[in-house]
Amino acid sequence: MPTQNILLVGVGGQGTILASKILAEVAVMQGLDVKMSEVHGMAQRGGSVVTHVRMGEQVHSPLVEEGEADFIVAFEKLEALRWAHYLREGGSIVVNDQRIDPMTVITGQAPYPPEILETLQADAEEVVVIDALQLAREVGSIKAVNVVLLGALAQKMQIEKSQWLEAIRRIVPAKALDLNLQAFEAGFQGAGIAAQADS
Amino acid sequence: MKTLLTGNEAIARGAYEYGVTVAAAYPGTPSTEILENVGQYSEIKAQWSPNEKVAMEVAVGSSIAGARTLVAMKHVGVNVAADPLFTFAYAGVNGGLVLVSADDPGMHSSQNEQDNRNYAKFAKIPMLEPSDSQEAKDYVGLGLSISEQFDVPVLLRVTTRISHSKTLVELRDPMPRTAKAYVKDIKKYVMMPAFARQKRMQLEERYAHLKAYSETAPVNRIEWGNRRVGVITSGIAYQYVKEALPSASILKLGFTWPLPNQLIKEFAAAVEKLYVIEENEPYLEDHIKTMGLAVVGKEIFPSVGELSVRIIERALDGPLQTVGKRAANVPVRPPVLCPGCPHRPVFYLLKQLQLFVTGDIGCYTLGALPPLDAMDTCICMGASLPMALGFEKAHPELAEKTVAVIGDSTFVHSGITGLIDIVYNGGTSTVLILDNSTTAMTGHQEHPGTGKTLRREPTAALDIEALCKAVGVKRTFVIDPFDMEGLKTLIKREVATREPSVIITKRPCVLIVKQDEPLLSIDHEKCVGCKMCMRIGCPAISHANKKSTVNPALCVGCGVCAQVCKFNAFVREVR
Numbered sequence: 001m002p003t004q005n006i007l008l009v010g011v012g013g014q015g016t017i018l019a020s021k022i023l024a025e026v027a028v029m030q031g032l033d034v035k036m037s038e039v040h041g042m043a044q045r046g047g048s049v050v051t052h053v054r055m056g057e058q059v060h061s062p063l064v065e066e067g068e069a070d071f072i073v074a075f076e077k078l079e080a081l082r083w084a085h086y087l088r089e090g091g092s093i094v095v096n097d098q099r100i101d102p103m104t105v106i107t108g109q110a111p112y113p114p115e116i117l118e119t120l121q122a123d124a125e126e127v128v129v130i131d132a133l134q135l136a137r138e139v140g141s142i143k144a145v146n147v148v149l150l151g152a153l154a155q156k157m158q159i160e161k162s163q164w165l166e167a168i169r170r171i172v173p174a175k176a177l178d179l180n181l182q183a184f185e186a187g188f189q190g191a192g193i194a195a196q197a198d199s
Numbered sequence: 200m201k202t203l204l205t206g207n208e209a210i211a212r213g214a215y216e217y218g219v220t221v222a223a224a225y226p227g228t229p230s231t232e233i234l235e236n237v238g239q240y241s242e243i244k245a246q247w248s249p250n251e252k253v254a255m256e257v258a259v260g261s262s263i264a265g266a267r268t269l270v271a272m273k274h275v276g277v278n279v280a281a282d283p284l285f286t287f288a289y290a291g292v293n294g295g296l297v298l299v300s301a302d303d304p305g306m307h308s309s310q311n312e313q314d315n316r317n318y319a320k321f322a323k324i325p326m327l328e329p330s331d332s333q334e335a336k337d338y339v340g341l342g343l344s345i346s347e348q349f350d351v352p353v354l355l356r357v358t359t360r361i362s363h364s365k366t367l368v369e370l371r372d373p374m375p376r377t378a379k380a381y382v383k384d385i386k387k388y389v390m391m392p393a394f395a396r397q398k399r400m401q402l403e404e405r406y407a408h409l410k411a412y413s414e415t416a417p418v419n420r421i422e423w424g425n426r427r428v429g430v431i432t433s434g435i436a437y438q439y440v441k442e443a444l445p446s447a448s449i450l451k452l453g454f455t456w457p458l459p460n461q462l463i464k465e466f467a468a469a470v471e472k473l474y475v476i477e478e479n480e481p482y483l484e485d486h487i488k489t490m491g492l493a494v495v496g497k498e499i500f501p502s503v504g505e506l507s508v509r510i511i512e513r514a515l516d517g518p519l520q521t522v523g524k525r526a527a528n529v530p531v532r533p534p535v536l537c538p539g540c541p542h543r544p545v546f547y548l549l550k551q552l553q554l555f556v557t558g559d560i561g562c563y564t565l566g567a568l569p570p571l572d573a574m575d576t577c578i579c580m581g582a583s584l585p586m587a588l589g590f591e592k593a594h595p596e597l598a599e600k601t602v603a604v605i606g607d608s609t610f611v612h613s614g615i616t617g618l619i620d621i622v623y624n625g626g627t628s629t630v631l632i633l634d635n636s637t638t639a640m641t642g643h644q645e646h647p648g649t650g651k652t653l654r655r656e657p658t659a660a661l662d663i664e665a666l667c668k669a670v671g672v673k674r675t676f677v678i679d680p681f682d683m684e685g686l687k688t689l690i691k692r693e694v695a696t697r698e699p700s701v702i703i704t705k706r707p708c709v710l711i712v713k714q715d716e717p718l719l720s721i722d723h724e725k726c727v728g729c730k731m732c733m734r735i736g737c738p739a740i741s742h743a744n745k746k747s748t749v750n751p752a753l754c755v756g757c758g759v760c761a762q763v764c765k766f767n768a769f770v771r772e773v774r
């Protein structure tokens with residue numbers, strides 16, 4: 001299998017770090033070389049955050065480069081737009097249909113770009129739009145947005161579903177496990193439906 | 200089976216496997232998780248120190264006493280610890296000592312981009328630069344043995360992409376943990392001029408030994424490929440080179456002070472075109488050029504910011520990959536104070552009162568950004584207090600308009616001496632200590648004021664107010680920052696008072712104490728669209744079509760917005 005490059009992008013505090021932990025665990029379970037890079041610190045305070053995940057026979061750089069991502073999982077629409085040029089030709093982008101205004105928009109320094117989803121669809125081959133916040137709310141906690149989105153990614157990747165569930169079991173603490181398994185399922189099904197509606 | 204570890208986790212694991220008994224640090228991105236993870240190994244005495252100098256000195260004591268020791272800090276922390284470091288380099292070790300410097304190319308979470316490899320040369324201490332987590336762990340072990348073999352502290356220099364990238368690591372069983380005996384030796388450990396001069400001579404002998412070691416060090420190795428292109432590289436840059444130039448010959452340097460001149464010469468002679476590819480300063484390049492070798496480096500590769508595979512490819516005019524175009528007009532998303540952050544009302548008031556604010560380092564530095572926009576300076580840890588004094592000395596007429604703002608952890612780190620200076624030299628500054636009971640920005644570590652140790656065990660809690668009184672501040676006050684009326688009156692009165700005062704705004708960080716308040720929403724009947732609430736910069740509030748709205752997914756119900764709204768438009772939801 002050629003190296004798979006995945007970007008998780010979002011807003012600091014949205015739980016990209018837990019999502020990337022689970023994703024990395026799945027990758028390790030495939031017996032692949034894995035590298036993952038993320039930035040802690042200031043950006044975690046509501047700034048733009050990105051996690052790079054790469055898996056393959058042998059991976060050197062921990063960073064996904066522009067035009068190289070097979071998958072982008074965007075936890076927020078504006079962040080999808082910010083990172084979309086990292087997608088390779090034929091890559092897929094899973095985007096949470098949620099808007100979080102950055103302070104530059106709140107203070108009126110810049111408008112929130114209109115029609116982000118349309119822009120993404122015009123440029124990328126596959127755009128899976130999913131209302132992860134709503135799905136997370138339905139399973140019982142808006143904090144589970146991250147695992148809903150992982151479910152949606154899993155629908156698109158060539159990795160057995162059982163492996164994802166196992167990884168969640170290994171990473172998520174027992175008391176939050178049920179909720180997160182449900183959140184995963186909701187995302188998995190949600191992305192399936194979104195893809196059908198698209199075709 | 201291999202385990203996926205960040206560089207920081209791997210360094211902690213290295214401390215465990217290679218017999219470290221004592222480890223100390225002050226939190227600082229990207230180094231923080233090293234000591235957090237060392238804390239998992241109950242065999243190691245792990246601690247947060249008030250600052251990096253103290254951490255370094257604890258480590259020096261532990262090393263001289265005979266234990267293997269690790270001390271970790273971010274790049275600018277080494278500036279703080281430089282004093283003990285430089286002279287300890289003269290004295291040398293008993294138990295091995297490794298100092299981890301985590302540099303931050305690209306300044307993801309730092310105020311500068313200094314390249315701490317220069318410290319190795321400056322302090323004359325050997326340096327190791329790992330390229331992934333496996334090496335990060337191995338080099339802890341190697342560093343400890345080099346330290347003991349050559350009687351010298353060792354610098355383990357990592358960068359953000361090493362510290363915060365996960366790569367696979369083979370774990371080993373720990374070696375026995377035994378501290379050596381301490382033997383009194385004042386010629387070695389008492390660095391007064393007569394003894395230091397002898398040590399100064401020994402430094403040169405040691406340099407010669409280390410130089411010889413560098414030539415044969417297994418971590419300095421050549422990976423032969425095509426001989427038309429040769430690259431000398433180290434650290435994370437090695438990984439980028441492997442992808443940008445998969446067929447080139449590479450001299451990978453893991454031991455980078457002193458550098459192996461013979462090996463470099465040999466390599467240079469065997470390749471047609473020689474490049475040196477390194478992040479930030481031309482550290483390797485300058486050395487190679489002084490050897491008289493023709494090498495291409497910073498004239499084509501940037502010295503500012505991080506490198507990447509693409510940047511290297513572009514610099515070499517390699518085949519350009521087809522890259523989608525970057526979307527235009529994407530508004531930036533700067534970090535912000537969290538919804539419910541206890542610092543928010545303080546900065547709102549400082550802006551309203553139009554004060555000159557010397558700031559400091561922590562989450563609250565974000566108070567400098569619009570719309571809060573209430574900070575004039577931020578230079579380094581602890582600078583806010585002395586800078587307010589300096590400002591007052593330069594412009595006595597503005598003393599009544601000046602406040603210093605510092606967090607609790609930063610105050611303990613290096614604010615105390617500044618406060619003493621204000622009292623001693625007749626300053627009248629008002630100092631705001633924003634006490635959120637944690638070291639928030641780096642991910643909520645304990646500090647001497649929280650009453651808990653690194654392992655969150657109870658310990659004596661520093662009484663910050665009593666301390667301020669003890670150094671001679673007569674006017675000290677503790678107030679809840681959410682009491683905005685009270686705080687405003689207090690600040691106004693204290694800046695006008697011609698003697699030093701300290702106002703401690705006390706409320707825990709919203710991320711450590713869960714809020715259970717009902718959320719707020721805005722009654723659109725009452726909202727007149729004045730945008731007053733937009734001035735507090737809460738990410739939960741947005742404004743469209745002349746009405747403000749609260750995002751219930753972000754609001755935590757702190758009620759600060761309701762205090763600034765003049766039309767009572769904010770209402771508590773029932774939870």
Ligand code: SF4
Nearest residue numbers: 537540562639708709
């Ligand atoms: S982490 Fe705590 S101190 Fe930092 S911005 Fe958030 S609430 Fe404020």
Ligand code: SF4
Nearest residue numbers: 737754755757758760
């Ligand atoms: S909307 Fe108001 S109550 Fe909610 S977090 Fe922001 S300032 Fe606090």
